[in-house]
Amino acid sequence: MGLGDRLRNERVGDVNDPGGTGVSLAASSVAVSTYRQHIHRRLIDEVGPALGDPRASEPSLRRLVTATLDRVLADERLPLSETEHKALREAVHNDVFGFGPLDPLLADDTVTEVMCNGPDAVWVERAGRLERTETSFVDDGHLHRVIDKMVGAVGRRIDEMTPVCDARLASGARVHAVLAPVAVGGPFLTIRKFGRYQLTARDLVASASLDERAARFLACVVEGRRNIVVAGGAGSGKTTLLNVLSSFIPAGERIITVEDAKELQLRQEHVLSLESRPANVEGRGAVTIRDLVRNSLRMRPDRIVVGEVRSGEALDMLQAMNTGHSGSLTTVHANSPRDTLARIETLVLMSGYDLPLRAIRQQVASSLDLVVYLARQPDGSRRVTHITEVQGMEGDVVVTADLFAAGMGGGPIAPTGIRPRFEGDLAAIGVDLPADLFVDSAGR
Numbered sequence: 001m002g003l004g005d006r007l008r009n010e011r012v013g014d015v016n017d018p019g020g021t022g023v024s025l026a027a028s029s030v031a032v033s034t035y036r037q038h039i040h041r042r043l044i045d046e047v048g049p050a051l052g053d054p055r056a057s058e059p060s061l062r063r064l065v066t067a068t069l070d071r072v073l074a075d076e077r078l079p080l081s082e083t084e085h086k087a088l089r090e091a092v093h094n095d096v097f098g099f100g101p102l103d104p105l106l107a108d109d110t111v112t113e114v115m116c117n118g119p120d121a122v123w124v125e126r127a128g129r130l131e132r133t134e135t136s137f138v139d140d141g142h143l144h145r146v147i148d149k150m151v152g153a154v155g156r157r158i159d160e161m162t163p164v165c166d167a168r169l170a171s172g173a174r175v176h177a178v179l180a181p182v183a184v185g186g187p188f189l190t191i192r193k194f195g196r197y198q199l200t201a202r203d204l205v206a207s208a209s210l211d212e213r214a215a216r217f218l219a220c221v222v223e224g225r226r227n228i229v230v231a232g233g234a235g236s237g238k239t240t241l242l243n244v245l246s247s248f249i250p251a252g253e254r255i256i257t258v259e260d261a262k263e264l265q266l267r268q269e270h271v272l273s274l275e276s277r278p279a280n281v282e283g284r285g286a287v288t289i290r291d292l293v294r295n296s297l298r299m300r301p302d303r304i305v306v307g308e309v310r311s312g313e314a315l316d317m318l319q320a321m322n323t324g325h326s327g328s329l330t331t332v333h334a335n336s337p338r339d340t341l342a343r344i345e346t347l348v349l350m351s352g353y354d355l356p357l358r359a360i361r362q363q364v365a366s367s368l369d370l371v372v373y374l375a376r377q378p379d380g381s382r383r384v385t386h387i388t389e390v391q392g393m394e395g396d397v398v399v400t401a402d403l404f405a406a407g408m409g410g411g412p413i414a415p416t417g418i419r420p421r422f423e424g425d426l427a428a429i430g431v432d433l434p435a436d437l438f439v440d441s442a443g444r
Contacts, residue, residue, distance in 0.1 A: 036091050037138045042072050097145050101135045116189040119143045128380015143187050147177045167262040201244050210384045211413045213437045214404045222248035224431040225327030231340040232374035236383035238331040256296040259307035291315045306330040312351030321367040337371045337388040365393045389420050
């Protein structure tokens, strides 16, 4: 007896379905979900080994799955309409060949982040706000298979021995997954999406994320090969802004990008992208961000762009900036422009070298030119709130000055009236800063 027959028998005598036809049950989303779970399990039981065979081609797998699915549906005799049969068939195909119930969310341009807090709790972020969806997985194993498919596509692995993994999708979306025993109640999956349309400085100005004069200033300083750190909290838009700043790099320069999982989308022709690699099953073969930063120095770069410094690679990045690779860019997590410098000091100490604090600060002061700080606003929007110049050392203190800053209460960013000390250096290489960029609200 198929599932459809069993459900019909269970429904006999129901006040909503006195004939026991199962029609009212089939019409409910709960019933369709039950069918999907049952069919999905049967399909995996019958064709699961073939899906994991690396020698099988996708066309042959699709033919096998289609034939098996037709047979299973006929055997189960489900009381579904033609439309419901089509929806069920599509859902099962997504489970097998796509990312299952996540496919509609990944295709939705209004969704910026997808968060799976286990198989039955899928949340999304829209317009900076979190909302729970009705999307669910069949069980933990179903979510685990989706995670395996995501990380396996870029040569990564995740299992009980390596329960945490970073990866990326073909669309450029960033993937972070955590399995048991680390994830209590998991598996957990977080996907940070990036828009299909790459944002430009004009887009940031139009959305009030950046002031027009600040955007012109940043274009000048990138062209003028100033070293810039983009800082902010998690989800503040650091990678998006780094992409925008990278677009200002002249087309003729050789650019090396270094990332944990490739996210940057540089449009220049001469770009080489490096991506870190975790250790293998034996604990060998890891290639860290620090290894890649060091290696990039041997690749004749004009610019080095590091997606994020979060450990000892901060020292190598500072040395690169200070030894002929000016115009480099990176990001760091921090709570303010001043905190950015303290954060970099801490990361340098993680390099393993016993360096005096004053020596580290001198390295920071001589290497960095600007800190561009972003903050996430209460309404969910992201905004550049400070563009701060690193001016040098006075005693044991790194001196900074805000060139642009947001007004009190989170107002729009505007010039402070202070002109950068490196203005003469830019003029010497033919990059002039228009005087109107720095006129403050008082007209000074």
